[in-house]
Amino acid sequence: MVLVKRKSRIHGFGIFTENKILKGKIFYKIPVSYLFNKAHPRFAFIGDSTWVNDPKILNWVNHSCDANTDLKVTEGKPSLVAKRNINADEEITCDYNNTEKGGTKIHCRCGSKSCKGYFLRIK
Secondary structure, X not given: OXXXXXXXXXXXXXXXXXXXXXXXXXXXXXXXXXXXXXXOXXXXXXXXOEEEOOOOOHHHOEEOOOOOEEEEEEOOEEEEEEOOOEOOOOEEEEOHHHOOOOOEEEEOOOOOOOOOOEEEEOO
């Protein structure tokens, strides 16, 4: 599996796959060394008082209201799982509202037909 950082139409840079990813596949395991129990503006909240700073992949995954990926935490180990088949050269996206419940509303620019107009971000 090859994931690369490139210019995104959603926001700044994003993560793209060079290979097709099948629905239900765990395609990226976030290293546990990137997990923290404290908030930081550049960290992503993943639930249960756990924050992640993954400068290689997760920090660059943009929000979409029609995301193709879920962030799953199993036995304390976070990973990215395909919600549907993802085509080669497609941007990897997550719905931040699933992990950042209770956060501040941020204007959304995902461009999906089902866009809510905002996403949540805990600061």
